[in-house]
Amino acid sequence: MAAPSIFTEQEQAFLRELVRQRVDFMIVGLAAAALQGAPAVTQDIDLWFRDLGDPRLQEALKRVGGVYIPPTPSTPPMLGGRNVALFDIVVTMHGLDGFDRELENTIEVTIGRTKVRVLSLERIIVSKKATNREKDRLVLPVLEDAVATLRARNHRS
Amino acid sequence: MKLDPDQIKKRCKIKGLTLQELLESAAVSRTAYYSLARKDSVLPASLLAIAGELGVAPSAILREAPAAEWRTRALIRQAIRVVDQHPQASFENVWHTLVLLEEPPVDRLRRSLLRGRAVDLH
Numbered sequence: 001m002a003a004p005s006i007f008t009e010q011e012q013a014f015l016r017e018l019v020r021q022r023v024d025f026m027i028v029g030l031a032a033a034a035l036q037g038a039p040a041v042t043q044d045i046d047l048w049f050r051d052l053g054d055p056r057l058q059e060a061l062k063r064v065g066g067v068y069i070p071p072t073p074s075t076p077p078m079l080g081g082r083n084v085a086l087f088d089i090v091v092t093m094h095g096l097d098g099f100d101r102e103l104e105n106t107i108e109v110t111i112g113r114t115k116v117r118v119l120s121l122e123r124i125i126v127s128k129k130a131t132n133r134e135k136d137r138l139v140l141p142v143l144e145d146a147v148a149t150l151r152a153r154n155h156r157s
Numbered sequence: 158m159k160l161d162p163d164q165i166k167k168r169c170k171i172k173g174l175t176l177q178e179l180l181e182s183a184a185v186s187r188t189a190y191y192s193l194a195r196k197d198s199v200l201p202a203s204l205l206a207i208a209g210e211l212g213v214a215p216s217a218i219l220r221e222a223p224a225a226e227w228r229t230r231a232l233i234r235q236a237i238r239v240v241d242q243h244p245q246a247s248f249e250n251v252w253h254t255l256v257l258l259e260e261p262p263v264d265r266l267r268r269s270l271l272r273g274r275a276v277d278l279h
Binding site: 005006007012030031034035036037038039040041042043044045086109110111112141142144145146148149150152153 | 235236238239242243246247250251253254255257258261262263265266267268269270271272273274
């Protein structure tokens with residue numbers, strides 16, 4: 001097991017509060033891929049919210065000592081505070097449909113004691129292909145091989 | 158030494174598998190399994206003969222590999238099967254995925270974050 005020095009209970013508490021407050025969100029990007037077993041490497045946990053103006057999001061943040069920093073012409077919307085520093089807000093998911101449609105392409109993953117919605121590997125691949133930066137192209141074979149592995153495994157069981 | 162079907166059922170229950178799922182995952186046919194289950198001894202006759210001459214139970218002259226080794230070998234077999242089905246897939250990627258699937262999601266994510274923070278990707 002990896003050392004629990006990262007993504008600690010305090011950091012997981014934010015996800016717990018989001019679920020408790022019934023905020024509509026999903027984990028996307030490589031953190032979502034890693035949760036599903038892909039050997040991908042990431043620096044942060046990307047969260048996609050249906051509505052950044054949702055007061056329940058503010059409440060969840062408040063309960064873990066975090067703050068929402070609205071976007072400016074030169075900066076994206078951000079989260080501030082020690083317990084939420086690991087999380088990034090994603091505003092646009094290239095190549096994908098809107099939040100509500102993509103919610104149908106999520107799976108439920110248990111993190112600690114919390115069940116969260118996580119974008120499926122197949123849709124992460126679509127998004128990475130659409131974004132098409134060098135780092136996205138590099139990770140595509142890893143994600144595609146993980147899908148093949150999961151399909152073979154699920155087919156067998 | 159006979160196969161112990163009760164023990165297998167018990168282990169299946171712990172892992173949340175049916176016998177059918179276990180056999181499929183291990184790539185063992187039902188015929189092979191039931192043939193094994195019917196045998197008076199699953200050990201080769203030569204081994205039984207040696208143990209008999211020594212006057213000990215066969216288990217006394219066998220060295221068992223640790224459970225981790227058996228699990229690793231099973232995962233290697235699974236990885237080979239996936240790559241056989243998907244020749245374009247990298248064995249390394251498939252192997253690492255299978256190893257990560259052995260862990261709870263939170264630990265998979267921790268590994269990913271730890272590596273990501275150790276190597277600056279941006």
